[in-house]
Amino acid sequence: MIKKISLPVIAAAAVLGLTGVAGAAGTTGVASAPRPAASSPADNLNPGPYHRAxxxxxxxxxxxxxxxxxGTGGKPVVSRDITVKVNWISKTGGRFLQEKTDGTLAGKRYYRLGILGFSTIDRRYEWTTFDSVTPTAMTYRGAPVTAVTSVLSIPGEFTDPGxxxxxYLGKTIPMRTVVTLSGKPTFDLYFTPPGQPERLVDRVVYTRRLK
Structure with a gap:
């Protein structure tokens, strides 16, 4: 069982690769066989249906x-003042999405920058985040996919700074971000501490689009 730690320390975990449906749903569209080859060199360079998804x-x-x-007493901390802005980075030719998150978390200011894209040569989604608390980039690389899907499961790992x-200080912690694109977009973040089952640590739901 993971030891209880102080609020200031554990706050860092909350912003690791955040934003934030679990389990088997995250494997939708993931191939167990080697990725198929692109039909032409141009397919390896230009955005396609996996980007448009x-x-x-x-x-x-x-x-x-x-x-x-x-949370304490089994109740999570809920932040309702989060604003998320997502746009294609035009200077990359529309190959990468930029996500900027602003708000508060447990009463403290919170900011995160995320970059999401699809590697046409590797046939995988790639997700990297940088935030106002974590002392390292959080990097995720998905498995090769064989079809466009509305649920992305993108695993990664990080060295725990405490x-x-x-x-767990200095140990490698497997993690996974599951992005649900249909309905209300949702980011779920999971950690798998050594000797522990995978656990949901953070969820962000895009509840209302601002005009």
Whole structure:
């Protein structure tokens, strides 16, 4: 069982790769066989249907963030003042999405920059975030996909700077972001501490699109 840690320390975990449906749903469209080859060199360079599948994320959103690490008594911390702005980076030729998140978390200011894209040569989604608390980039690389899907499961790992307690300091922690594109866009973040089952640590739901 993970040891209880202080609020200031565990707050860092809440912003690791955040934003934030679980389990088997995250494997939709993931291939177990080697990726298929692109039909031409141009397919390896130009945005395609896997990029266009991300269009539901584009816009300015009011979001609700639920953090399961910060809560006490079994109740999570919920932030309702989160604003998320997502746009294609035009100078990359529309190859990468930029996400900027602003708001508060447990009473403190919170900011995160995320870059989401699809590697046509690797046939995988790639997701990297930088935030106002975590001392490292959080990097995720998905498995090769064989079909466009509305649920992206993108795994990664990070070296724990102490967010899960002193017993995990310096250890490699597997993580996974699951992005649900249909309905209300949702980002779920999971950690799998050594010797522990995978657990949901943060969820962000785009609840209302701002005009």
């Amino acid at each position: 991300l269009n539901p994320l584009v816009g300015t959103w009011k979001a609700v963030k639920t953090n399961y690490l910060l 967010v899960l307690g002193p017993d």
